Amino acid sequence: MAARPIPAPIVTVESEPFWNAARERRFVVPTCAACGKAHWYPRAMCPFCGTEKIEWRAASGAGTIYSFSVMRRAKERYAIAYVTLAEGPTMLTNIVDCDFDTLRIGQSVRAVFGETTDGPPVPLFRPA
Amino acid sequence: MTIKGKAYIAGAFEHPTRHAPDKSVAQLHAEVALGALADAGLTRDDVDGYFCAGDAPGPGPATMAEYLNLTKLRHVDSTELGGTSYVALAGHAAAAIALGKCDVALITLAGRPRSEGMATGTTPRLRDPNQPEAGFEFPYGLTTANGYAMCAMRHMHQYGTTSEQLAWIKVAASHHAQHNPNAMLPDVVTVADVVASPLIADPLHRLDCCVISDGGGALVIVRPEIAKSLRRPGVKIVGAGETVKHLAGGTFDLTTSGAARSGAAAFAEAGVKPTDIKYVSIYDSFTITVLIQLEDLGFCAKGAGGKFVSDGNLISGAGKLPFNTDGGGLCNNHPANRGGMTKVIEAVRQLRGEAHPAVQVKNCDLALAQGTGMQLGTRHCSSTLIMERE
């Protein structure tokens, strides 16, 4: 079955550093230089302490599935998921390159980049 | 300062249509407004407070105020909380009345997603490119259905909840809908029917999802002195709560909802507890929405919702906690893809003793309406309203 075409992400002045790194195939996680916490979705201001000192640190790419759902009512089936990153935060993503029927919560996954129709690639995950 | 006892729901009206290709959205708003005013025994000239949400045509309240030709307004509120807006706006109306900002508050809801052919729950929608999260959600195909489905999947993983248990929520709604001549899905279904219906987004089946319908509803809320001068049975607002729950920087739990906070606030203001409630209207965009809210409101322990809803426990006359006796969003209607208004309206019917005799709860003197607006799986608004029969 063909994979679902992924629409390009909207790039804003705030998320530009993330997408610039993605264009270089670097998966970065915004991390606060003041309180040390990583957050998701990426923003210019730390949601935990309000500081605008965000460092775009390289992520390990390791994560575990927090929850998921296979969209059956779609032209091309796809698996949406929340993946908890080794760095802490849980992010929305898709699980790809897998048998959808074997996915389970708690499963180890690894980040890969997936092409979008006309924008920077987006981080996806596949079974580790 | 409290709203307890400061305002009464004097008028309630639900549009009988479920498919309105021949009517405009403004017209539907106006028809329900006049319906609720007639129910109360009041007129447009009595209205000095107007309340609406994002379904009203045009930005804010101005377009509908003009269409309805409301000329005495001294208080307006167009708080947008998604589908639960009207549960919250009833509380806002009570607060405005308590503060003397208005005497007769009108709240309207209407829409026609069915006529407009929206595949509401299964199509990714880019609402506002200025939403900072949009770039990190839209590419992944987040829809209404698969967002709620991830909540269900996690609840099943964490607490052992089953598809059969979720199905009981739909079964109970269908038992009620059979008595509602306007219900879109009036046929009684079984647990087997629900789990045999096609999967939409794992683990939610077609029959775990609410209907798509046109229609609307309205409420008229008034000062106690005015309520006492009217002929309708008194329905007193005794408690309200609202909140927003979101992903908190990536540190969230999908198995709890804002109902935990909005419910606690409403119970505290009303001075009652879950076991005092005789009837509940619970927002039912999906079966899982009901289960999580029931737990968060304290009708059962967190994680025990599956057992609580099973074996007909939500069926009026058979179970301990009758819910959505109009058939709810799962079977009756979901006008404008927003179920909060009809939740309050059916609670008012129950408290007045005007529900269908087959589903009327005996001695129904205390009822609760609970709504979850927007997306349970990302960020949502929750509001709770507790009402008492005078």
Ligand SMILES: [Zn+2]
């Ligand atoms: Zn910080």
